[in-house]
Amino acid sequence: MTTSSTPLLDKIHTPADLRRLPESDLAEVARQLREETISAVSVTGGHLGAGLGVVELTVALHYVFNTPDDRLIWDVGHQAYPHKIITGRRDRIRTLRRGGGLSGFTRRSESEYDPFGAAHSSTSISAGLGMAVANTLSGRPGNVIAVIGDGAMSAGMAYEAMNNAGAMHSRLIIILNDNDMSIAPPAGALSSYLARLVSGDAYRSVREAAKQLGRLLPRFVYDRARKTEEFARNFWAGGTLFEELGIYYVGPIDGHNLDQMLPVLKNVRDFKETGPILVHVVTQKGKGYAPAEATHDKYHAVNMFDVVTGKQVKPKPNAPVYTSVFAESLVKEAAKDDKIVAITAAMPSGTGLDIFQKTFPERTFDVGIAEQHAVTFAAGLATEGFKPFCTIYSTFLQRGYDQVVHDVAIQNLPVRFAIDRAGLVGADGATHAGSFDISFLGILPNMVVMAAADESELVHMVATAAAYDEGPIALRYPRGEGVGIDMPIEGVPLEIGRGRIMREGKQVAILSFGARLAEVMKAADELAALGVSTTVADARFAKPLDEELIMRLASSHEALITIEEGSVGGFGSFVAQKLTDSGALDGLGARPLKFRSMVLPDLFLDHDKPEKLYAQAGLDAKAIVAKVLSVLGREALDVKIA
Structure with a gap:
């Protein structure tokens, strides 16, 4: 009979089970929980450190607080795998980030122990304050605990929330998980003793009594005493800002x-006063697993890996990764132009700017999790003649949209937006999918919007952005590998607002914007076998549109179909507006144009896996063939795409 290596963890199905254990068992529970986390992520991949x-x-x-009645909010959410294991989801933990499985982040629909969904950063204090105020207004007892990492503390939203919380009297507990850099003296025996002291009833009672007494003293004496007390406490314990x-x-x-x-959290739990409290906890990313402790960046997010060696299982690439193509192309452009600088919002490796930084460290700026600041910082650089490449994931750029509008587009400043993770992203799901940037950028006056159909086109678009000084310009590209075509030695600037014909036909025209072009070409081959003559064009630009190309396709084909990796309101809508304004949809020549937008x-x-997501979205080759046949009034037979 095999003995379980996690006997205590096996008994924990909910936090209530955990709270029934003696405190003396908790260190062993933690050891087993760490072992289970490592084992699970080695199978699924995901965020580990x-x-x-x-x-x-x-x-x-979970031991000190009465979850889920006490609300526990995890900022970002990728640190919540251990939380999921002890909140009733251990039996599904090896489905993380897989189709139909657990989310890699906290999610309200997944568990009552996830009171707030989080996959972006720095939202926990704002959400927690809202819950705390709701408790106050409804007279509901209970605590609200927001766990925020020091990386997330680099975002302005966290400080806006703290500023608001400090002026209110609702009960909110903030746990600062300081896992990268200490913003106060290092934790140790003395600081731990002081933490227990200042969180205890005795200290707070004496402090409050001293305040009451101090108010009977002359004002200048009281102010000096107050400042002396604050200085003494903060000299030893830190926290002046808070x-x-x-x-x-x-x-x-x-x-x-x-x-x-445990004693500090119990003291904080039992505070009688209202108002926000911050507990500064110093942790080590990757704690307890030597490979993750040694290289934080490589083990922040991992593929499947061997638990013993720590070696990650990475499939051999068939083509260069778009992110690396962008970064290497930018290095080449920057070698020719010392005005080119690069900006990232806490994602140097995710955006490839770690590659750029190795060559041009003084021209690389990581501004932290602060996309709003990143955009306006880039705008400031642009006013002085520099060429900033503001490199941000599509889904994260949404956080800086007001600045894109007011600080860049209205002033027509030549900021270059390099938009990684455009389109669907697979395991990270909806929170990280780049679905909306075509729509929200394309509606802005002065903005140029490009999308790379393949890795070769991305090289040329980096060169295009570097050469363009007339206003803001954006280039979008997907996550993952390219399509495996020949790469140019160096990029050549494209003519702004000009697309290209990839394949000539007579009956149907498919106008692709972005990285669905390879699927469109597959679909065109299948349509040819079915007797449908198809023109395929790569738009390259959503703004400005290649109006000449659009009108040529509209006037010479029975049907025109656009396709893009974006939401409604994007490229297809822009094309439809042009066709409507021109009267093309009213009929050109002998027959009206059949227009559809995918x-x-x-x-x-x-x-889910990207290929499954694109099939579900109806944007793979099979769906394109079916759409064309439907437009032509032909039955969509069982289409087999190689």
């Missing part, structure tokens, strides 16, 4: 030492 860093914190929070925002600061404490955390469906697609 952040979760390993909060194992003891996860155990402590205190100035009106947030009671406790810490720092060792986030891997349950003997330190876009992402009007829903948030869940995580």
Whole structure:
């Protein structure tokens, strides 16, 4: 009979089971929880380092607080795998990020223990404050705990929320998970003792009594005493910034030492006063797994890996990855032009700018998780004659949209937006899918919007953006590998607003914008076998449109179909507007034009393999063939695409 290696964890199906254990068992629970997290992620891939860093914190929070009645919010959510394991989802943890399986982030629809969904950064304090105020208004007892990492603390939204929280009297507990850099003296025996002291009833009672007494003293004496007390406490314990925002600061404490955390969390739980409290917990990313401790960046997000060696299983690429193609192309352009600079919002490796940084460290700027600032920072550089490439995932650029409009587009500043992760992204799901950038950028005056059909086109579009100084310009490209075509030695600037014909036909024209072009070409081959003569064109630009190309296709074909990896309201809508304005849909020559637009469906697609997502979205070759046959009034037979 095989003995389980996680006997204590096997008993925990909900946090209530955890709370029935003696405190003396919790360190072993944490060890087993870490083992289970490593084992699960080795099978599924996903975010590893952040979760390993909060194992003891996860155990402590669920042990001290009465979840789910007490609301526990995890910022970003990729640190929540251990939380999922002990909140009734262990039996599904090896389905993480797979079709029909658990989300890689917290999700309200998945569990009552996920009170707020999170996959983007820095939202926990705002959401937590809303829940805390709701408790106050409804007279509901209970705590609200927001766990935020110090990376997420680089976003302005976190400070806006803290500033608001400090002026209110609702009960909110903020856990600062400091896992990268300490913003106060390192945790140790003395700081831990002081944390327990300042979080305890005795200290707070004496402090409040001193305040009451101090108010009877002359004003200048009271002010001096208050400042002396704050200085003394913050000299040893840190937290001046938070205190100035009106947030009671406790810490720092060792986030891997349950003997330190448990008494502090109990004190904080039992506070009688209202108002926000911040507990500063210092943790180590990747804690307890040597490969992850040694290389934080490589083990932040991982593929499947061997638990013993830590070696990740990476499929051999068939073609260069778009992100690397962008970065290497930008390096070549920057070598010719010292005005080119690159900006990332805390994603240097995700955007490929770590490659650029190795060659041009002084021209690379990581501004933290602060997309709004990144955009306006780029605008400022552009005013002084520099050529900023503001390199941000499509889904993250949404956070800086106001700045794109007001600080860049209205002023017609030549900021270059390099938009990675355009289209569907697979395992990260709806929160990371680049579905809306064509629509929200294409409606802006002065903006140029390009999309690369393949890795070769991306090289040319980087060169185009580098050479374009007349206003803002955006180039979008997908996640993953290219299609495996010959690569140019260097990029050549494209003519703005000009597409290209890839294949000539007579009956149907398909106008593709972006990386669906390879699927369109497959569809055209199948249509040819079915007797449908098809023209295929690559638009290259959604704005400005190649109006000459559009009108030529409209006037010489029975049907025109556009296709894009974006939501309704994007490229297809722009083409439809042109056709409507020109009267083309009223009929050119002897027959009216049949026009259709293929876009992402009007829903948030869940995580799955990209090829399955595009089939579900109706944007693969089979769906394109079916659409063409439908437009022509022919029955869509069972189409087999190689």
